[in-house]
Amino acid sequence: MATGAEFQKVPKEEVLRFCQSCMKVAGSSLSHGKQLAEVLMSADYRGHFSHGLNRLHVYVRDVQLNATCRDGAPEVLKETAATAWVDGKNLLGAVVGNYCMDLAIKKAKEAGIGWVVAKGSNHYGISGWYTLKALEHNLLGMSMTNSSPITVPNRAKKQVFGTNPISLSAPSSDGQSFVLDMATSTVSFGKDVVERKGSLQPLGGPEITGGYKGTGIMAMIEILTAVLSGGAVAGNVRQWLSTAEEANLGQLFVAINPECFAMDFEGRLADFLGCLRDLEPSSPDLPVVVAGDLARQHMKQVDEDGAIPYPKNLLISLNELAANLGVEPLKVVGPWLP
Amino acid sequence: MATGAEFQKVPKEEVLRFCQSCMKVAGSSLSHGKQLAEVLMSADYRGHFSHGLNRLHVYVRDVQLNATCRDGAPEVLKETAATAWVDGKNLLGAVVGNYCMDLAIKKAKEAGIGWVVAKGSNHYGISGWYTLKALEHNLLGMSMTNSSPITVPNRAKKQVFGTNPISLSAPSSDGQSFVLDMATSTVSFGKDVVERKGSLQPLGGPEITGGYKGTGIMAMIEILTAVLSGGAVAGNVRQWLSTAEEANLGQLFVAINPECFAMDFEGRLADFLGCLRDLEPSSPDLPVVVAGDLARQHMKQVDEDGAIPYPKNLLISLNELAANLGVEPLKVVGPWLP
Numbered sequence: 031m032a033t034g035a036e037f038q039k040v041p042k043e044e045v046l047r048f049c050q051s052c053m054k055v056a057g058s059s060l061s062h063g064k065q066l067a068e069v070l071m072s073a074d075y076r077g078h079f080s081h082g083l084n085r086l087h088v089y090v091r092d093v094q095l096n097a098t099c100r101d102g103a104p105e106v107l108k109e110t111a112a113t114a115w116v117d118g119k120n121l122l123g124a125v126v127g128n129y130c131m132d133l134a135i136k137k138a139k140e141a142g143i144g145w146v147v148a149k150g151s152n153h154y155g156i157s158g159w160y161t162l163k164a165l166e167h168n169l170l171g172m173s174m175t176n177s178s179p180i181t182v183p184n185r186a187k188k189q190v191f192g193t194n195p196i197s198l199s200a201p202s203s204d205g206q207s208f209v210l211d212m213a214t215s216t217v218s219f220g221k222d223v224v225e226r227k228g229s230l231q232p233l234g235g236p237e238i239t240g241g242y243k244g245t246g247i248m249a250m251i252e253i254l255t256a257v258l259s260g261g262a263v264a265g266n267v268r269q270w271l272s273t274a275e276e277a278n279l280g281q282l283f284v285a286i287n288p289e290c291f292a293m294d295f296e297g298r299l300a301d302f303l304g305c306l307r308d309l310e311p312s313s314p315d316l317p318v319v320v321a322g323d324l325a326r327q328h329m330k331q332v333d334e335d336g337a338i339p340y341p342k343n344l345l346i347s348l349n350e351l352a353a354n355l356g357v358e359p360l361k362v363v364g365p366w367l368p
Numbered sequence: 369m370a371t372g373a374e375f376q377k378v379p380k381e382e383v384l385r386f387c388q389s390c391m392k393v394a395g396s397s398l399s400h401g402k403q404l405a406e407v408l409m410s411a412d413y414r415g416h417f418s419h420g421l422n423r424l425h426v427y428v429r430d431v432q433l434n435a436t437c438r439d440g441a442p443e444v445l446k447e448t449a450a451t452a453w454v455d456g457k458n459l460l461g462a463v464v465g466n467y468c469m470d471l472a473i474k475k476a477k478e479a480g481i482g483w484v485v486a487k488g489s490n491h492y493g494i495s496g497w498y499t500l501k502a503l504e505h506n507l508l509g510m511s512m513t514n515s516s517p518i519t520v521p522n523r524a525k526k527q528v529f530g531t532n533p534i535s536l537s538a539p540s541s542d543g544q545s546f547v548l549d550m551a552t553s554t555v556s557f558g559k560d561v562v563e564r565k566g567s568l569q570p571l572g573g574p575e576i577t578g579g580y581k582g583t584g585i586m587a588m589i590e591i592l593t594a595v596l597s598g599g600a601v602a603g604n605v606r607q608w609l610s611t612a613e614e615a616n617l618g619q620l621f622v623a624i625n626p627e628c629f630a631m632d633f634e635g636r637l638a639d640f641l642g643c644l645r646d647l648e649p650s651s652p653d654l655p656v657v658v659a660g661d662l663a664r665q666h667m668k669q670v671d672e673d674g675a676i677p678y679p680k681n682l683l684i685s686l687n688e689l690a691a692n693l694g695v696e697p698l699k700v701v702g703p704w705l706p
Contacts, residue, residue, distance in 0.1 A: 108628055112450035113480035115629040142451035145481045147629050170591075185656045186647040198588045200595070208591060210584045216577065233578050234571050239554065243571050246548040246659040247585075249644070250536045253508075253546060253637065257538070260630025263640045290446055291453040291485050292598025299591065302601045306587070309524040318523045321584040 037366035038345055039337035045071040048352070048360050049086060055355040056093040058122065059101040065124040069155035074338050077328030078211070081156045084344055087351050088153070088271065089122065097273035098122055098152050104129045112141040115259065116148040120276045123154030123175075130283040131160040131171065138169050138285035147254075149261035151279045153177060157197035158211030158325075164199060164285045165207055168296070171199045172284040176256045176263070178270035178277070181215045181230040184237045184245040189229055190265045191215070194251040199322075201288075202303055203296035209322030214248050256280030339366035375704035376683055377675035383409040386690070386698050387424055393693040394431040396460065397439040403462040407493035412676050415666030416549070419494045422682055425689050426491070426609065427460065435611035436460055436490050442467045450479040453597065454486040458614045461492025461513075468621040469498040469509065476507050476623035485592075487599035489617040491515060495535035496549030496663075502537055502623045503545055506634070509537045510622040512589045514599070516608035516615070519553045519568040522575045522583045527567055528603045529553070532589040537660075539626075540641055541634035547660030552586050594618030677704035 040048075046067045053063030066089055074082030092098040099120045108115040114133055118126035130146040137144030154160070157173045164171025177192025193213035200208040215230035232244030256263040261280030268275050288295035309318045332338050340362075349359040378386075384405045391401030404427055412420030430436040437458045446453040452471055456464035468484040475482030492498070495511045502509025515530025531551035538546040553568035570582030594601040599618030606613050626633035647656045670676050678700075687697040 110480040110628055113625075113628045141479065142448035143481060143483045145624070149630065170596075183644060183647065183656060185649050185651070185654050186644075187650045188647055190644070190647065196585075198591065200591050208587065210588050212581045212584055214581070216572070233581050234554070235573075235577055239573055239577070240571050243550045243552070246550055247534075249546065249659060250548055252640065253536065253538050257633060257636050257640055258508075258624075258626060258629045260636065263636065263643075265643060286483070286596075287451075288596060290448055290451045291596045292487065295595065298595050298598065298601065302590065302595055305601075305603060306521065306524075306528070309521065309526055309528065311523050312525045313523070316523050318521060321587060 036342050037339040038342060038362040039335060039364055039366045040340055040360055040362050041337045042071055042075060042332070044361050045074065045083060045338060048348070048357070049083070051357040052086060052090050052351065052355055053093065055357055056090040057100045058093050062101065062122050062125050065128055066122050066155075069124045069159045072159055073156045074340075075329055075332055076156070076158070076325040078156050078325070083340065083348060086348065090351065090355070092152065092273060093122075095273045097276065104148065106133070112137055112143050112145060114146045116146060118148045118151035120150050120152065120278070123152040123279065123281075126151040127154040127160045127173070127281065127283065128163075130281065131163050131173070131285070134283045134285040135164055135167050135169060138164075138287045139167070142287050142290035144283075144285040146283045147259040148281045148283070149256075149259035149278060150276070151175070151261070151281050152277045153279065154281060156211055157195040158199065158209055160283055161197040161199035161211070162209065165201045167285075168201055168288070170201070170286040170288060171197070172286070173197045173282060174251045174255050175281040176252050176261070176267060176279055178267050179265050180270065181232055181248060183248070184232060184241045188265070191232070191248040191252065192267065193230065194248045196251060200299055201296050202300045204300045206300070206303060206320075206326070207322055208299060208303060208320060209325060211321070214244060214251060216244075255282050258282070335366070337363050337366070374680050375677040376680060376700040377673060377702055377704045378678055378698055378700055379675045380409055380413060380670070382699050383412065383421060383676060386686070386695070387421070389695040390424060390428050390689065390693055391431065393695055394428040395438045396431050400439065400460050400463050403466055404460050404493075407462045407497045410497055411494045412678075413667055413670055414494070414496070414663040416494050416663070421678065421686060424686065428689065428693070430490065430611060431460075433611045435614065442486065444471070450475055450481050450483060452482075452484045454484060456486045456489035458488050458490065458616070461490040461617065461619075464489040465492040465498045465511070465619065465621065466501075468619065469501050469511070469623070472621045472623040473502055473505050473507060476502075476625045477505070480625050480628035482621075482623040484621045485597040486619045486621070487594070487597035487616060488614070489513070489599070489619050490615045491617065492619060494549055495533040496537065496547055498621055499535040499537035499549070500547065503539045505623075506539055506626070508539070508624040508626060509535070510624070511535045511620060512593050513619040514590050514594045514602065514605060514617055516605050517603050518608065519570055519586060521586070522570060522579045526603070529570070529586040529590065530605065531568065532586045534589060538637055539634050540638045542638045544638070544641060544658075544664070545660055546637060546641060546658060547663060549659070552582060552589060554582075593620050596620070673704070675701050675704070
């Protein structure tokens with residue numbers, strides 16, 4: 031949750047309008063720009079500010095420079111009832127991700143599980159956007175992606191892995207669903223401290239505290255996304271902000287139909303998550319939370335405020351972008367006061 | 369790798385003979401005892417001594433007390449071409465795991481992926497045993513299980529999660545395959561220091577260093593195993609060493625056919641892993657290794673020695689177990705000298 035008086039409020043619809051307008055001028059098709067706008071706005075709405083509007087300029091530039099394709103559709107290269115291999119055709123990650131997750135959902139309804147792997151994709155924003163789609167169909171959703179090198183494997187010196195996020199969303203009967211959405215590095219890229227420091231570590235940190243396990247998980251994600259799909263792998267992925275070559279990211283999208291397993295998945299998940307939330311906290315002021323709870327709290331606050339809080343510095347740079355593109359600046363509705 | 373003069377060497381075949389004999393006297397069917405013996409011996413052979421012979425007494429006692437069933441077969445409760453829901457019928461975890469992974473492999477060959485979830489299982493030894501089976505069929509294998517409460521979620525005080533291991537094995541064209549096999553707690557249960565301390569933390573440690581992510585991964589594994597299967601969930605799993613009730617563990621077994629995706633998976637994996645191993649190390653005496661490398665080094669050493677090294681203290685307690693059961697003691701072939 032953002033704090034401080036240096037924040038201004040922008041309604042969700044205005045965030046969408048702004049993103050779509052910028053992407054349209056950059057050259058994206060209307061549908062593609064709209065899909066990206068939804069992912070970025072959703073990130074900010076959920077409180078994942080590292081993956082929202084603050085990255086818009088990167089997508090704009092990629093499309094302007096033809097480093098990301100402006101229009102077209104992903105293509106299924108191979109398919110079974112439960113699996114698909116997709117070429118993302120270097121389209122926006124949001125477009126590839128939506129296509130693949132919709133396909134995984136369709137397969138899960140027919141075959142119990144849908145396991146869709148894409149190559150030729152781009153940065154797709156928050157991983158949770160795609161897995162949340164599965165919830166609307168009472169399915170579990172899972173997704174992973176590789177990304178530009180920033181994380182140094184244990185024992186090495188060089189940045190090789192991306193932040194390699196993983197997400198699992200699972201439906202709960204009380205609506206308080208499980209929504210895990212995390213980088214498998216210690217801190218997600220896009221947070222200030224980290225960007226200055228320059229390198230990330232795998233979850234677990236140094237080898238002595240288990241970083242070799244985080245290294246293993248990051249390699250696992252690389253294998254299930256890029257190696258399986260034939261995308262660019264680890265150190266071969268282009269640098270963040272580079273447009274010298276296609277990103278060619280590998281991504282995995284899974285949907286699982288709980289009806290193929292034990293009855294009343296949603297009720298049992300509600301029980302499990304409820305037990306976790308009811309655990310006595312080690313510090314009274316820090317209640318035990320479940321993946322997804324903090325995002326729900328943030329969305330509730332945004333809904334009450336009628337707008338998303340953004341730092342003034344970000345708004346200044348977004349409006350510079352808008353001026354360059356000839357797009358109307360973001361209309362704020364007033365200061366955000368915590 | 370074990371070190372010191374206080375080790376004795378036992379050939380692999382003798383380890384198998386010993387386990388099978390103990391399980392037979394305990395009451396297990398020959399086939400079930402043999403399956404357990406293979407998993408435990410394999411753990412020690414691979415250097416995972418926390419999950420091998422040192423746990424034999426637990427399985428023996430569970431079978432003796434009828435806390436684990438002695439004979440029978442798991443049962444498929446629901447099935448699609450790509451999925452199955454299995455009741456492990458409270459059989460040995462090794463028996464349930466072998467059954468489920470064989471089924472997942474069969475489904476992956478037919479449908480591209482096999483996703484098999486079991487309830488009613490027991491501790492199944494090293495997770496990697498099951499995923500390695502997939503490699504024999506040129507498939508990727510993945511497995512997860514929940515286990516008895518020992519890990520304290522971030523912000524909580526109570527042991528809720530087990531060690532919740534995850535494994536991925538993936539075939540490489542050079543035979544140096546990827547074999548991730550890890551607890552998602554900071555340290556695997558069964559290691560001395562930890563048992564004395566009494567509690568584990570999720571990977572990442574305290575919240576400030578990312579332990580909330582490890583907490584999320586452990587909850588994810590709980591959901592994909594126990595919640596999906598209808599097994600006992602997290603804090604409801606019986607305590608380690610308790611026989612008051614059935615363990616009713618939940619487990620997931622996945623096999624993935626890489627032929628459904630990009631060509632030459634094995635070649636690309638070999639390239640990726642080779643790049644990792646060739647990274648310049650931050651300390652010259654600590655080369656960068658890939659999940660599975662240390663186990664292969666250990667197996668090579670065992671093969672050269674013709675035997676597995678065990679600490680004398682463990683052999684003493686195993687031979688006490690044997691004396692109680694009326695089983696011939698372990699035949700050592702001499703001291704193990706590093």
